[in-house]
Amino acid sequence: xxxxxxxxxxxxxxxxxxxxxxxxxxxxxxxxxxxxxxxxxxxxxxxxxxxxxxxxxxxxxxxxxxxxxxxxxxxxxxxxxxxxxxxxxxxxxxxxxxxxxxxxxxxxxxxxxxxxxxxxxxxxxxxxxxxxxxxxxxxxxxxxxxxxxxxxxxxxxxxxxxxxxxxxxxxxxxxxxxxxxxxxxxxxxxxxxxxxxxxxxxxxxxxxxxxxxxxxxxxxxxxxxxxxxxxxxxxxxxxxxxxxxxxxxxxxxxxxxxxxxxxxxxxxxxxxxxxxxxxxxxxxxxxxxxxxxxxxxxxxx
Amino acid sequence: xxxxxxxxxxxxxxxxxxxxxxxxxxxxxxxxxxxxxxxxxxxxxxxxxxxxxxxxxxxxxxxxxxxxxxxxxxxxxxxxxxxxx
Numbered sequence: 001x002x003x004x005x006x007x008x009x010x011x012x013x014x015x016x017x018x019x020x021x022x023x024x025x026x027x028x029x030x031x032x033x034x035x036x037x038x039x040x041x042x043x044x045x046x047x048x049x050x051x052x053x054x055x056x057x058x059x060x061x062x063x064x065x066x067x068x069x070x071x072x073x074x075x076x077x078x079x080x081x082x083x084x085x086x087x088x089x090x091x092x093x094x095x096x097x098x099x100x101x102x103x104x105x106x107x108x109x110x111x112x113x114x115x116x117x118x119x120x121x122x123x124x125x126x127x128x129x130x131x132x133x134x135x136x137x138x139x140x141x142x143x144x145x146x147x148x149x150x151x152x153x154x155x156x157x158x159x160x161x162x163x164x165x166x167x168x169x170x171x172x173x174x175x176x177x178x179x180x181x182x183x184x185x186x187x188x189x190x191x192x193x194x195x196x197x198x199x200x201x202x203x204x205x206x207x208x209x210x211x212x213x214x215x216x217x218x219x220x221x222x223x224x225x226x227x228x229x230x231x232x233x234x235x236x237x238x239x240x241x242x243x244x245x246x247x248x249x250x251x252x253x254x255x256x257x258x259x260x261x262x263x264x265x266x267x268x269x270x271x272x273x274x275x276x277x278x279x280x281x282x283x284x285x286x287x288x289x290x291x292x293x294x295x296x297x298x299x300x301x
Numbered sequence: 302x303x304x305x306x307x308x309x310x311x312x313x314x315x316x317x318x319x320x321x322x323x324x325x326x327x328x329x330x331x332x333x334x335x336x337x338x339x340x341x342x343x344x345x346x347x348x349x350x351x352x353x354x355x356x357x358x359x360x361x362x363x364x365x366x367x368x369x370x371x372x373x374x375x376x377x378x379x380x381x382x383x384x385x386x
Contacts, residue, residue: 027342034318034346038353046363047345053367235338264369265341267334 001292002273003299004072006168006203006228006257009100010059010264012052014093016079016086022175024048051264057100060260061107067269070292072260073299074100075139075168076113082145090114090122098133109299111137111168115144116152123155130163136299137201138167143174148187157191161198166298168201168226172208185212192220199298201255204229206242214245217253224298225250227290228257231266244281251286255295302356302385304378310355311378317350318343329374344368351381358384 012020024045032039054060057074064072076097080086088096097110112129114122129135138160142148148169160167169188173180188200205213205225217223227246233239246254258272276282276290295301302310308329316324319337333339339347348368351357362384371377 027345030342031345034342035349038346038349040349040359043349043352043359043363044345046360047348047368050363050365051367051369234340261369263341265344268369271335 001296002067002069002071003256003292003295004064004069004258004260004269005201005255005295005298006075006226007060007072007260008075008077008262009057009097010052010054010261011096012049013055013087014096015052015077016083018083018177019079019175020049020052021045022177026175047265051261054261055096056103057108058103060100061104063260063264063269064107067273069269069273071107071109071301073137073168073257074108074110076111077139077141078113078115078118079141079144081115081117090118091125094125094129094133098129098135101134109137109301110135111139113139113141114156116140116146116150116156117144120152120155123159126156127159130159130165137165139169140167141170141174142182142184143170143178143180145179147182148184149190157195157198161195164197164300166199166201166224168203171202171204171213185209185216188216188223189220192222196222198222200224201226201298203257203259205246205254206230206233206239210242210245214249217250224253224255224294226255226257228259229262231259231263231272234266240281243276243279247282247286247290251289252294254290255298256290304382307355307381308378311351311374311381314347314350314354315374315377318347327374329378332373333371333377344371347377351377355381356386357381358386 074097076093078090101108101110112126112135138156171184199222201224203226205227207229213225217225230239258269260269312329316327319327331337348359348363352359362380366380
C-alpha cells in the first residue's frame with residue numbers, strides 16, 4: 001500500500017493566473033542565467049501552462065500507476081479570492097475535483113480548499129463537500145492572506161473536529177507578493193489547545209524551520225508533517241541529513257507526499273517513490289509508516 | 302533539417318548542458334532527468350536553445366506539447382522533427 005498525502009490537480013483553470021505567473025517569475029532569474037539572451041518568457045509560460053492539462057485526473061492516475069501509488073489525497077486550493085478574472089468559482093472548482101473522485105473513487109481522496117476571507121456561506125459548502133461528496137479533509141493556504149488562527153477558520157475547524165477529519169496546511173513562504181509572515185509553529189501550538197481533537201497535517205517538513213518542525217511534531221500528539229517539497233533539496237547532502245533526522249525522531253508523524261504536479265518537470269512520481277523505497281537508511285518498518293500506516297491513522301482508512 | 306542532422310544537434314545540445322564528466326557518455330537513449338540529472342531549469346532552457354540550433358518552432362511546440370512527458374533525448378528528437386519551422 002502506498003498513499004501520497006499531498007497532490008493537486010494539474011489543471012490550469014482551477015488556479016489563479018497570478019499564482020501560475022508567480023511560479024513562472026520565480027524561475028525567471030535562474031533561467032536567464034542559464035539561457036542568457038535566448039530567454040523567452042512566453043515560451044516558458046507555455047511550457048508551464050501546457051503541462052497543466054489534466055482536467056479529469058487521468059494523468060495523475062497514470063503517474064500513480066507507474067509509481068505504485070495506490071491512493072492520493074487530492075488537495076483543492078482557493079487562490080481566487082482576490083482575482084476577479086478567475087474563470088471558475090469555488091463551487092465549480094469543487095465540482096471539478098469531485099468529478100475526479102467520481103471517476104477514480106478508489107484512488108482519490110479529495111480535501112476541500114478555502115480562503116477563509118470569503119463569506120460564511122462557504123462553511124456550508126465545505127460541509128456539503130464532506131456529506132455529499134465524501135471529501136475527507138480541509139486544505140488551507142495561509143499565504144493567500146490569513147493566519148491559521150484567523151477566527152473565520154474556526155467554523156471550518158469545528159466541522160473537521162465533528163467529522164473526525166484533518167486539516168492540511170501549507171507551511172513556510174510562498175510567492176514574494178503573498179502573506180508570508182505568519183508564524184505557523186506558534187499558531188498551531190495555540191490551535192491544538194483550542195481544538196483538542198483536531199488533527200493537523202503540516203506540509204513541507206524539509207522546506208523551512210526544519211528543526212522546529214521536528215520538535216513540533218514530537219511535542220504535539222495531533223500534529224503530523226508531510227514530505228512534499230523535499231524535491232527542493234534534491235541531490236543535496238542536506239536531504240540525506242533531513243531524512244535521517246525524520247526517521248530517528250518522528251517516524252510515526254511523517255507522511256509521504258509529492259506535491260504533484262509542482263515538481264513534474266524535475267521528475268515523474270516514480271522517481272520520488274523510488275528514492276524512499278530504495279533508501280537503505282530507512283528501515284522496512286519505517287517505510288511502512290511513511291508510505292501508509294501513518295496516513296491510514298490520520299485519514300482513518 | 303533531416304532526421305540524422307536533428308539527432309546530431311539534439312545530442313550536441315544535451316552534451317553542452319550536462320556536467321563535464323558525463324559529456325563523453327551521453328546518448329539519446331538516456332533519461333534526461335533520472336540518468337543525466339537535468340533539472341527543470343536546464344530542461345526548459347533546452348527547448349529554447351533548440352529553436353536557435355535545430356530550426357525548431359519552440360513557441361508552437363510549447364503551446365501544444367506537454368514537456369513533462371519528454372523522457373529521453375529520443376523523445377526530444379521526435380518533438381523537434383514534428384515542430385520544424
